[in-house]
Amino acid sequence: MAPQSATTTILMATFNGARFIEQQLQSLADQQWNDIDLLVSDDGSQDGTLDILKRWQARWSKGRFEVVGGPQQGFAENFRSLLLRANADAAYTACCDQDDIWRPDKISAAAAALAAEHHRPALYCSRTEYVGEDGTHLGYSPLFQRQPSFRNALVQSMGGGNTIVLNKPALALMAESVRRTGFVSHDWWSYLMVAGAGGHVVYDPLPHIAYRQHGSNLVGENTSIGARLERLRRMFRGGFAEWSARNIAGLSSCADLLTPENRALVASFAEARKSSPVGRVRAIMRSGFYRQTLVGNIGLLVQAATGRL
DSSP: OOOBOSOEEEEEEESSOTTTHHHHHHHHHTOSBSOEEEEEEEOOOOSSHHHHHHHHHHHOOSSOEEEEEOOSSOHHHHHHHHHHHSOTTOSEEEEEOSSOEEOTTHHHHHHHHHTTOSSSOEEEEEOOEEEOTTOOEEEEOOOOOSOOOHHHHTTOOOSOGGGOEEEHHHHHHHHHHHHHOOOSOHHHHHHHHHHHTTOEEEEESSOOEEEEOOTTOSSOOOOSHHHHHHHHHHIIIIIHHHHHHHHHHHHHHTGGGSOHHHHHHHHHHHHHHTSOHHHHHHHHHHHTOOOSSHHHHHHHHHHHHTTOO
């Protein structure tokens, strides 16, 4: 694909990322895209990350390269601070981790998918390739088949934050929402807000980033049996119920940004969580909330029945 141009801001959150960040930055420089501003929020790194960023800042030739201090309250708040600082005039805004590897066509693929959306919020996300610490191929994230929607977003985060790209109206929506509330994670919150506001969500089945798996990952792969069991264990210990409560509280703070239909869905989901076991299951089925896989939907009904919704 030929190089293209339109201002794209990459939001990168860093914390002690010196081990892998060099390769990530090189992959950003290798993008088939001419106009890239890089905004980095560092959360207090003490391992040489800032020195690497300074060297790259001196030789970055695609646009602006700014490094700011993060709030040092965890990765979610770091990304929230980035969304508040992001350039509102950029055509596209992408979220970026410090330890992945972007394929050269990552921004080009997202921009092509979002090109027709100028007036309503639109979000791009994609499947990912899993790689080991040395970059060797390990597998792929699940290939989702069902369409993105707010009914899905209320019970599942569909696209990894390291794949997300927002168009200009979507960034404006996100900036307004995060001025009002925090969130569980920037990927889930982006999906909730864009889908909830009646925007367009694109899921690309082709991976355009390599998601590095290593011991310091905050959120790792979820395709192996062990990873899926660990995810289920967290959910049934009450993690999902806590996430749901935070999402509902945040959406309530942003109710005027949602469509009337989706405000009603938030109310239905909140009410279902307070019901009896049978009432919760019936409410989930009646309202049409769904996850992307059969196993995920079975788990959703079990969580409803056991009060971990």
